[in-house]
Amino acid sequence: MTSTNSANTNAQPTFPNSYAEAQKIGVFRAFSKTPVLALDSYINGGKAVSTPSGKIEIYSLSMAQKGKDWIFNPNVKGDYITAIPMYQPTWDGYEDEDTKDDYPLQLAGYHTKGRTHSSYHNVPWLREAAEDAVWMNPTDALGRGLRSGDKVQMWNERGTVELPVRITPRVAPGVVALGQGAWYQPDIARIGRSGHPIDVGGCINTLTRYQPSPLAKGNPQHTNRVQIVKA
Amino acid sequence: MKMTQQTQYGFYFDSSKCTGCKTCHIACKDRMTGLVRAKDDVMNNGVANLPGIIWRRVYEYGGGNWSQNVDGSFEQNVFAYYMSIGCNHCSEPVCVKACPTGAMHKRREDGLVQVATELCIGCESCARACPYDAPQLDIERKVMTKCDGCSDRLAEGKKPICVDSCPLRALDFDTMDNLRAKYGEGDGHIAPLPSPSITSPNLIIKANRNGQPVGGSGQLLNPAEV
Ligand code: SF4
Ligand code: SF4
Ligand code: SF4
Numbered sequence: 001m002t003s004t005n006s007a008n009t010n011a012q013p014t015f016p017n018s019y020a021e022a023q024k025i026g027v028f029r030a031f032s033k034t035p036v037l038a039l040d041s042y043i044n045g046g047k048a049v050s051t052p053s054g055k056i057e058i059y060s061l062s063m064a065q066k067g068k069d070w071i072f073n074p075n076v077k078g079d080y081i082t083a084i085p086m087y088q089p090t091w092d093g094y095e096d097e098d099t100k101d102d103y104p105l106q107l108a109g110y111h112t113k114g115r116t117h118s119s120y121h122n123v124p125w126l127r128e129a130a131e132d133a134v135w136m137n138p139t140d141a142l143g144r145g146l147r148s149g150d151k152v153q154m155w156n157e158r159g160t161v162e163l164p165v166r167i168t169p170r171v172a173p174g175v176v177a178l179g180q181g182a183w184y185q186p187d188i189a190r191i192g193r194s195g196h197p198i199d200v201g202g203c204i205n206t207l208t209r210y211q212p213s214p215l216a217k218g219n220p221q222h223t224n225r226v227q228i229v230k231a
Numbered sequence: 232m233k234m235t236q237q238t239q240y241g242f243y244f245d246s247s248k249c250t251g252c253k254t255c256h257i258a259c260k261d262r263m264t265g266l267v268r269a270k271d272d273v274m275n276n277g278v279a280n281l282p283g284i285i286w287r288r289v290y291e292y293g294g295g296n297w298s299q300n301v302d303g304s305f306e307q308n309v310f311a312y313y314m315s316i317g318c319n320h321c322s323e324p325v326c327v328k329a330c331p332t333g334a335m336h337k338r339r340e341d342g343l344v345q346v347a348t349e350l351c352i353g354c355e356s357c358a359r360a361c362p363y364d365a366p367q368l369d370i371e372r373k374v375m376t377k378c379d380g381c382s383d384r385l386a387e388g389k390k391p392i393c394v395d396s397c398p399l400r401a402l403d404f405d406t407m408d409n410l411r412a413k414y415g416e417g418d419g420h421i422a423p424l425p426s427p428s429i430t431s432p433n434l435i436i437k438a439n440r441n442g443q444p445v446g447g448s449g450q451l452l453n454p455a456e457v
Contacts, residue, residue: 006270035410037318077380098319111326113251113252113253119401124280124282125257126257128280128282128283128456129253129256129257129289129456130253130456131456133451133455137297139297143252148454148455149454149455154257164455166453168293168451168452169293169294169295169296169297169307169309170293170309170311170452172297173297175306175440
């Protein structure tokens with residue numbers, strides 16, 4: 001039980017003993033007694049921060065070192081590390097000349113309220129409550145003759161998905177957005193414009209690129225250019 | 232002796248708090264499935280989907296425009312907000328008036344509007360009449376269903392499950408007298424709700440700061456979800 005868990009012994013306010021007690025308390029709030037100051041030991045305590053110089057660095061020595069020592073792919077636009085924070089034009093980015101004609105829209109993924117990553121995608125009530133549609137600005141929809149609820153195909157060189165479109169001013173012109181986590185469901189009988197089976201599950205990973213980011217070596221999940229037409 | 236209605240229940244909804252998370256929608260559906268499909272063999276058949284039957288609907292309403300400056304940058308005045316609506320157990324329930332069999336009725340004791348399933352012929356007259364889309368047809372059973380005000384929970388001294396489930400505490404339910412004492416008359420109804428003059432709904436609204444007048448310039452942004 002939460003209240004008897006040793007990790008919670010010193011919790012303030014004390015944890016309730018039962019669910020009924022918790023319900024009576026209602027919202028459980030914990031306030032910290034002192035204001036929290038970021039880098040307090042550096043600012044007020046005279047201690048060094050964990051950079052090579054011990055100071056807050058605008059020119060980062062460690063980034064400079066990484067940028068010099070690590071191996072990058074010169075064929076991957078934006079695959080480098082700089083010592084000073086700066087804007088790096090990248091493959092499939094807003095300024096990428098190679099993809100901007102074929103794939104004029106930038107696609108971003110987001111966490112939909114309809115599931116937790118891919119968990120619970122199979123719950124029909126949730127699929128009904130939160131529509132899996134790609135969001136598109138009215139100006140982009142106009143040129144494509146699209147209306148909310150139309151089924152569209154969205155593709156780039158990595159794959160093709162088929163799903164409904166939602167026309168909404170809540171996304172910027174030139175940008176489309178799709179909740180991540182839907183389950184991949186290839187229709188092997190139909191090959192999309194990308195040359196792959198059409199993913200009728202609407203999984204964003206069908207369109208993302210397996211290209212680690214320069215520093216974190218993370219997934220560049222939101223770096224995608226796509227084209228969309230009515231299915 | 233002529234019976235007069237002693238009590239009228241109703242809802243309070245705070246659109247400045249609602250995040251559109253739809254916990255209310257799902258909690259309501261969970262209880263509803265137990266009510267209308269209780270005899271289903273859940274262990275073998277799973278929980279019924281009841282597609283299209285949504286007693287509490289969360290409307291996403293928004294509008295505004297984008298314009299481009301000469302330097303290519305954009306300006307926008309986009310807004311959006313949510314409205315969580317079940318049935319308003321109206322004082323002038325047009326659904327009751329439209330029902331040819333008397334199945335749709337308003338209870339004398341508490342003003343809740345419910346369907347007497349055994350009288351319902353599934354003609355959908357109530358659904359066509361209601362400007363809130365509250366009556367929802369159960370296609371399999373061919374009967375109308377709707378928000379019953381969680382009357383079983385009220386009898387146990389509890390609030391409706393939609394109210395209790397809301398993580399933002401955006402909903403409340405009580406007698407209209409108690410709600411008025413607590414919240415006053417509210418800010419009046421906002422889009423996408425229809426004019427309250429049609430059915431005299433028992434619903435007090437606290438408006439979102441972007442709340443648009445009834446019939447406003449925005450639009451329903453999630454038609455597929457309601
Ligand atoms: S909201 Fe609709 S269904 Fe409910 S009482 Fe009013 S008119 Fe009838
Ligand atoms: S009162 Fe009960 S039936 Fe009505 S919307 Fe809320 S949870 Fe659903
Ligand atoms: S549970 Fe509350 S916050 Fe979430 S959609 Fe319903 S009313 Fe809004």
